[in-house]
Amino acid sequence: MPAETEVLSRAEEIVGRLEKVYPEAQCSLVCEKPYELLIAVRLSAQCTDARVNIVTKELFKRFPTLESFAEADLSEVEEIVKPCGLFHTKAKSVIELSKKLLNDFGGVVPDNMEDLLSLPGVGRKTANLILGDVYKQPAVVTDTHCIRICERLGLSSGSDPLKVEMRLREVLPMDRASDFCHRLVNFGRDTCSARKPKCGGCPLADLCEYNKSRG
Numbered sequence: 001m002p003a004e005t006e007v008l009s010r011a012e013e014i015v016g017r018l019e020k021v022y023p024e025a026q027c028s029l030v031c032e033k034p035y036e037l038l039i040a041v042r043l044s045a046q047c048t049d050a051r052v053n054i055v056t057k058e059l060f061k062r063f064p065t066l067e068s069f070a071e072a073d074l075s076e077v078e079e080i081v082k083p084c085g086l087f088h089t090k091a092k093s094v095i096e097l098s099k100k101l102l103n104d105f106g107g108v109v110p111d112n113m114e115d116l117l118s119l120p121g122v123g124r125k126t127a128n129l130i131l132g133d134v135y136k137q138p139a140v141v142t143d144t145h146c147i148r149i150c151e152r153l154g155l156s157s158g159s160d161p162l163k164v165e166m167r168l169r170e171v172l173p174m175d176r177a178s179d180f181c182h183r184l185v186n187f188g189r190d191t192c193s194a195r196k197p198k199c200g201g202c203p204l205a206d207l208c209e210y211n212k213s214r215g
Contacts, residue, residue, distance in 0.1 A: 010207055011155055011171045017203050018183040025179035027133055029053060034109040034134045035066050035101060038119070039094050041126045047084040055084055066107050069098035093121030111135045125161060132178030140165045140172065141181040145188035152192065154209030 019025075028049040031037040036056070044052045059080050063069045069077075077091040084090060097119045101107055109130060110116050116127035125141055132139030140146075142161040146168075150156040156167040172180060191198045199211045 007155065007171050010153075012173060014153060014155070014204055014207055015173060015176050015180050017207075018180065018187060019176075021203055022183045022186050025182040027129070027182060028185065030056065031060075034130065035069075035098070035107075036060055037133065038097065038109055038122070038126065038130060039069070041129055042093060042097070042121050043081055043084045043090055045090070046086060051083060055081055066098050066102060069095060070102055072098075090121070096120040097122065109134060111137070124165065128165070128178075132181070136178075138169075138174035139178040139181075140168045140174075141178070142168070143181070143185070144194075145184045145192075146181050148194060149184050149188055149192050152197070152208055152210035153204065 027037070029037060029040040029044065030053045031040050039059075040052055040056050043055060059077075062076075062080065063072055072095055074091055074095060077094060078087050081087045081091050081094070100119055101109065104118075105115065110119075111131070111134075113124070113127050113131065116122055116130060117124070125143060128139040128141045131137040132141065142165045147156070147159055147161065147164050150164065150168060151158070155171055156164045158164065168177065188194075191202050192204075197210075199205055199208070199214065202208065202211065205211045
């Protein structure tokens with residue numbers, strides 16, 4: 001079997017097994033509106049989703065509309081988002097992206113990569129999450145879990161998010177890729193952790209290059 005064909009087959013099997021382990025593929029960030037998800041993902045950089053959910057509960061109550069975010073006082077937003085870290089930069093970009101959404105997109109979160117990337121503080125990871133979760137488009141969210149786990153599984157290599165994304169677009173069944181990335185987050189927390197992966201009880205052990213290399 002050609003090497004690339006084997007990788008495609010293995011990727012299909014991996015996706016299928018995680019679907020059985022985690023039937024519900026959901027983003028762990030709690031949001032009701034597309035722009036809220038955009039803001040929550042911005043705050044999640046170098047911060048846990050659990051902490052972001054605590055912060056956004058207060059944040060979205062204080063600023064219940066996109067207009068209120070656009071008109072917000074920077075220092076007030078900073079004070080609320082401070083527990084998420086990097087609060088100066090995050091608060092500034094939340095206000096700026098809110099203004100741009102209103103001024104350039106009529107208050108609607110864009111449904112394409114180019115326009116999403118034009119928003120302050122939005123990179124490909126965030127854009128892919130929006131495209132997959134909000135617009136149900138094929139998307140690959142290369143967060144730390146995805147990058148680490150897919151390299152261990154032999155589906156990708158290296159730590160460059162863009163290169164990993166492009167590689168996974170080649171090997172994953174793209175109609176299931178967005179949900180697969182959500183499942184990787186749960187799998188990374190439960191089993192394939194960064195420091196001490198639980199290879200002994202892993203449902204993907206026989207498909208994992210890292211596990212095979214351990215002998």
